[in-house]
Amino acid sequence: MAHDDILVAEELVKSYGGVRALDGASIRLRGGEVHALVGENGAGKSTLVRILSGTLGADGGTVRAAKDARIAVVSQELSLFPDLTVRENLFPQHPPLRLGLLDRGAMDRAARPVLAELGLDVDPRTELGELPLADQQLTEIARALLRRPKLLILDEPTSALPAAAVDRLERVLRTLTDRGIAVLYVTHFLDEVMRFAQRVTVLRDGLVALAGVERAEVDVPELVSAMLGGRPEQPPRRARSLAADRPPPVVLSQVDVDGRLTDVTFTVRAGEVVGVAGLQGAGHLDALAVVCGRTTVSGGRVDVGGRGLPRSLRDAVRAGVAFVPSDRKRYGLMVDRTVWENTTAVSWLALGRGGIAPARSELVRRTAELTERLRLRGGPYDLVARLSGGNQQKVVFAKWLATEPKIVVLDDPTRGVDVGVRAEMHRIVGELAAGGAAVLIASTDLAELTEVCDRVLVFVRGRVTEEVRGERLTEHGLAVAMQRPEVAASD
Structure with a gap:
């Protein structure tokens, strides 16, 4: 049963x-309740959490908290020290002292009932890094509870946890609310909202789309609709002409990756654009990593470019794979080098095309052809660091187009670029498929997947649960499919 208001924020x-991250957002958090906060990436959730926790000031609005309402936050990225003991992690600041020395007995006496309450049966002297991830997460929750908060904010607490750990977290939440603690549960997993929460607030573009509604009064499709709003859906795509007479360039059959993928089976044919979609940690990015030779397979069969399983990214490149990463500055570019040095790095240095020592003029000429094709604003001799973000992304595309790939793997290819560059990237994807390449694409932007893909494979907890195509290939259709916990589909 819910208690009094612990915190009320109005018109933040x-x-x-x-850019306005919050535009008049309000939320009311009550003791003894789990209140879920959901919304797409960029909806304003992180900004709201930072304001509620006091780490960020608002430009307008009010936050009123109950007297002595201590607030603790458990972030998605654990802020623990794996080389220290559980005890040392529980008391990182102001540990109890005796005669000027650490009072380990007092620390253990304070910690043991909290650990027991969370069902965490560990010796406080155990080194934290020896514990499984689920126990590390509970250790962080225990550290927060030692502060005796009235409001506990859990930010994506299950994004990296196995199903059994999620079950345990449900019991922990029940324990917390029985103590009268208010829990703000920030998550992408709508099935967890329906399972754990008493109320739910939906943010969309900095606005509250649903304000503290009773969980029993909504279902998953209604939550998805609130998150997406009334954006027009894309019309169904026309099927491309596929090379059905040739073996598919990408084949995964009953593939397992320990802890990340289970029994994953799919193919991608030449001339086809196939999307992979899922919530964080769902396994779709791990499937891309398999194709690119960037992860170890523990079972099943993989054939990429007719050469079997690639053992490394270099091996995958030799099989005809091009990989455009989401973090272009960290993995895709040498920002302190020129455009021509970047665009020829793989085709010349890795694949040896053009001989041992091709003339610089030839490399520059090839670069000029690619930059013209991509409508890149910058010349071959320009430093990449001086280009705009959109043009830097075009350089990444140019580098891989120079390899004349058979298979193109794209991870969030238009992240951080403007609408014009996005449209040009989509044009290039279409040209690659029309030229016979097999294209695999992941994107955090569901609209992008509906615009460029022939079909989308939806991953949930390491399995392909559904294949979405045709009239069902819409933002709403994908978002709903990504929330379904059951395994319901095949290749």
Whole structure:
């Protein structure tokens, strides 16, 4: 049964430069309840959490908390020290002292009832790094509870946890609310909202789309609709002409990756654009890593480019794979080098095309052809660091187009670029498929998947649960499919 209000925030406004992250958002958190906060990436959830926790000031609005309402936050990225003991992690600041020395007995006496309450049966002297991830997460929750909070904010607490650990977290939440603690549960997993929460608030573009509704009054499709709003759906795509007479360039059959993929089976044919979609940690990015030779397979069969399982990214490149990563500056570019040095790095240095020592003029000429094709604003001799983000992304594309790939793997290829560059990237994807390449694409933007893909494979907890195509290939259709916990589909 719910208690009194612990925290009430009204009409919160926050802008970053010219972008308004929150535009009059309100939320009411009550003791003894789990209140879920959901929304797409960029909806304003992180900004709201930072304001509620006091680490960020609002530009407008009010936050009123109950007297002595201590607030603790358990972030998605654990802030623990794996080389220290559980005890040392529980008391990182202001540990109990006796005669000027650490009072380990007092620390253990304070910690043991909290650990027991969470069902965490560990010796406080155990080194944290020896514990499984689920126990490390509970250790962080225990550290927060030692502060005796009235409001506990859990930010994506299950994104990296196995199903058994999620079950245990449900019991922990029940324990917390029985103590009268208010829990703000920030998550992408709507099935967990329906399972754990008493109320739910949906943010969309900095606005509250649903305000503290009773969980029993909504279902998953209604939550998805609130998250997406009334954006027009893309019309069904026309099927491309596929090379059905040739073996598919990408084949995964009953593939397992320990702890990440289970019994994953799919193919991608030449001339086809296939999307992979899922919530964080669902396994779709691990499937891309298998194709690129960037992860170890523990079972099943993989054939990439007719050469079997690639053992490394270099092996995959030799099989005809091009990989455009989401983090272009960290993995895709040498920002302190020129455009021509970047665009020829793989085709010349890795594949040896053009001989041992091709003339610079020839490499520059090839670069000029690619930059013209991609409409890149910058010349071959320009430093990549001086280009705009969109043009840097075009350089990444140019580098891989120079390899004349058979298989193109794209991870969030238009992240951080403007609408014009996005449209050009989509044009290039279409040209690659029309030229006979097999294209695999992951994107955090569901609209992008509906615009460029012939079909989308949906992953849930390491399995392919559904294949979405035709009239069902819409943002709403994908978002709903990504939330379904059951395994319901095949290749």
